[in-house]
Amino acid sequence: MNKIALGLLSILLLVSACNTKPVFTLKGKLTGETDKALLVGVVDKEGYHVVDTVTLKDGVVDYSTFLDQPLLMIVGLDGSRQHSVFFADNGAYTIEGDIQNLKDATLTGGQLFTDYEKVKKLDSEFSVLLQDLRMAYGEASQAGDEAKMKEIDETYDAAFEKNNSDKMSFVSANPSSPVAAYVVYDSYRHQPLEDIKVAMAELDQSIASSPYYQLINERAAKLETVAVGQVAPDFTLNDTEGNAFSLSSLKGKYVLVDFWASWCGPCRRENPNVVKLYAEFKDKGFDILGVSLDEKEDAWLKAIEDDQLAWNHVSDLKGWKNEAAQLYAVSSIPHTVLLDPEGKIIAKNLRGEELRTKIAELLN
Structure with a gap:
């Protein structure tokens, strides 16, 4: 092989080596x-x-x-x-x-694998404690020991806060790690906007291309559009008769947009409070629009009848993919949004006596 051929071969091998990706x-x-x-x-x-x-x-x-x-x-x-x-x-x-x-x-x-194992260990320890607490709570509930149940609740709250604090310590120590971006996304995607902002501030911009950074950033941006003080985005869904009904048609009243579902236990337990609230204030400029995350029409309609929910109801029967729920960044239910007569968001996630106090303050 002549020198020219050898030189070309060497160049080809070098280029090939440089182009090889791990x-x-x-x-x-x-x-x-x-x-x-x-x-x-x-x-x-x-x-x-x-x-x-x-x-x-x-x-x-x-x-x-x-x-x-x-x-x-x-x-x-x-x-x-x-x-x-x-x-x-x-x-x-x-x-x-x-x-x-x-x-x-x-x-x-590698290193990212090792870093995530540290986070997994924290969650594993919390999971074991949670199982023990659930068992103890069940026993206390059966025995009617309210003092013990309260003690267990407090223990859970403290353990949850410690778990979250420990994971955020990892984020603070590793702000440029994609694992840190995942921890923030996983821990805060269902949290309020202000909490998300605080957690994201710990992350370095060098990982802005991480899908987890982008996901939590998009979540924050969506929550910004439905934050207190913003004009509530309008939407139109079918009511129980199959007719189109728009949120904007209720302008001029204080409106509670109530995201719920027939299968949601906490929602159904809250419904009696909402029924009383509606009866007390419906003639004073207050209205409710129920937005169901049901998928089965029969179950949705039966729950409305059984719980005697006498206000307007809409749904597209898409479950968690409900278009209004997506628009309002709903990640758990019950979820409430309170609007003033101009359609501006004035409060979120008020329930029970706290909600009644707010409505009474506005209308009495």
Whole structure:
């Protein structure tokens, strides 16, 4: 081979080496029913979804893929709750264990893997305590021991706060880690706007491309549009007769937009309070619009009748994908939004006596 050919070959090999990207690899061996295939799922901006299937040969795991971003990964059998959850980036990972008990499989990985294991340990400890507290609360409830029940509630609150504080300490110590972005997203996506802002302030802008940073940032932006002081976004859904009904048609009154569902226990328990409230103030410039997150029309209509909810009701029967609920960033129910006669949001998530006091203050 002449010198020119050798030179060209050297250049090609160098270019090839430079263009080679590191990939995520998962290697190891699993015991048990190894004729089954593993599902590889990730949590990203689309939520959880399966991205690949790994066919085992004599229990040997040999899988690789390229990850655009570090992601939370879930590996398990279809339909099984026994799965391995870990933080993955491009690099070498190993797995060993029983395919029927992947929750306890032994895994190794890089720095992000190790960081997430610290967070998992905090949640695991909290989960064990929570199980104990639930059992103790059930026993106290059966015995009618209200003092003990109150003590357990206080213990839970303290444990929850400590768990959250410990995780935020991790975020503060690792502000540039994608794991920190996931912790903020996972811990605060159902929290009030101000709490989200405080948590996000701990994150470094260098991870703004992380899907978890983007998700929590989008959540904050959506909550901004329905914050107290904003004009309530209008929406139109079908009422119980199948006719289009718009929120804006109630302008001129104080309006409680009540997001609920027939299957929601806390909602149904709150309904008697709302019935009394409506009876007391309906002739004084107060109205209610019930927005149901039901999927079954029969169950929705029966609950309205059974609970004697005599105000306007709407639903698109899409469950959690209800268009109004999406518009108002509803992540749990019951969820209430109180509007003034001009359609401006003046309060959120008032219930029981607190709600009645507010309405009485406005109308008496």
